[in-house]
Amino acid sequence: MATGRTHRPATRSRGIPEATVARLPLYLRALTALSERSVPTVSSEELAAAAGVNSAKLRKDFSYLGSYGTRGVGYDVEYLVYQISRELGLTQDWPVVIVGIGNLGAALANYGGFASRGFRVAALIDADPAMAGKPVAGIPVQHTDDLEKIIEDNGVSIGVIATPAGAAQQVCDRLVAAGVTSILNFAPTVLAVPDGVDVRKVDLSIELQILAFHEQRKAGEEAGPDGAAPTAATRKESTDQGPEGDVPAVMPA
Amino acid sequence: MATGRTHRPATRSRGIPEATVARLPLYLRALTALSERSVPTVSSEELAAAAGVNSAKLRKDFSYLGSYGTRGVGYDVEYLVYQISRELGLTQDWPVVIVGIGNLGAALANYGGFASRGFRVAALIDADPAMAGKPVAGIPVQHTDDLEKIIEDNGVSIGVIATPAGAAQQVCDRLVAAGVTSILNFAPTVLAVPDGVDVRKVDLSIELQILAFHEQRKAGEEAGPDGAAPTAATRKESTDQGPEGDVPAVMPA
């Protein structure tokens, strides 16, 4: 968590808002699907529906990237795919290491969504000597002892931690020391990292707990104190905090 | 409740901000760790550090739950664990089904974080007949055909979708029709659900893409202000905005 309290004074306005960045992958996915169906153009309304957001938000988001649409027509699918990919840095190759090849690590190694988006699983690393050499998703697992060498040899700057909670901080420290500056953490731990290192977390049980909160509230409302029937229209459009990353994220979110 | 006016009459209001709800599991995890070390009380400063947030935010968050602290002392760990658990609805049992027992589904079934927080894996469901009967994490996999019966028999209201993208919407529809009102979606798809159903999504590749965005920006900054900006001349502005917890501020000199 980077103990240093870095305060950002004022806002330079040319940066893309974080909330927008978090939605770009969503738009990209929807656009890729359209591209595969050879759809040449989309309106903000259509694309927004496909991405699960509203159209005003989508247009605002795109306005931060530039004016890539045509008034009266919509957006050129191919062009937009390229622009968003470039903005996200997906036009380059990102070698990634996954540390901790348990159930989750194996799932990640097999996950097709990585390779298709410019990410390349450069190595799988596990602390269990019995795993060493065993191929997972066609990639032989290597031992933690060689972690630093692997990072350096492959020029890895992004690491994925899928170890048990107890090992996560130690692995994180070694990754950072070896040159990794972005970490995706699946272990249920708060990682301490130096300034300049980004950590995103995905915590499976946190997501469930948030669902439980809302679930409980639904149940409570049905027998609510003021007796009002709570079904649908009574509340606002609710149900909507799904599409947001974050945060929660994710897991994190 | 109409028109969202909802003024909070001081204490015990059901209007907890979503951002706060998303952090409660984090506090709970930190508190549980303290509880296990038999620490009787914590200050907001200490607990905030353990949870990876700042203390003002934590105090504000807790203020929405009520006044559970003691001025000059801090918070009673056990009491707070109970209050947060109750608020999140974790004092009751939540039967959960996992649909799609591939690598990821198996990882989820084995994930200890579920069981330890009031969630009980009531059933594992997969469309592959060859999987039927095979035990994963000690629970026999059942076939999709029996989905509705399983949901009803177990009173399941929370479902986890870990299927391939193509099957997700269909599975979702069946879950909802059978009575599920909260869904945690791991498939890279936007799910359409009726009002009253909550969906949270965890997308592994989206998280990596967000990291790539920041990673790219770091690399670009090292190259200096006149570094290559392919098309847009308006890029290069910093405002390094970290994903979660704490954020590195990469400042231009």
Place this chain on the structure above:
DNA sequence: CGGTGTGAACGTCTTCACAGCA
């Protein structure tokens, strides 16, 4: 004195509504 609880200031994100262009 030390640390909580909270109004008020501030910043960020979303939504509205319409000007302006193809």
Place this chain on the structure above:
DNA sequence: TGCTGTGAAGACGTTCACACCG
């Protein structure tokens, strides 16, 4: 005409700073 792009308004979230109390 139809849809993008965007200022302005509003909702939401975070941080500040200090009153208040054990």
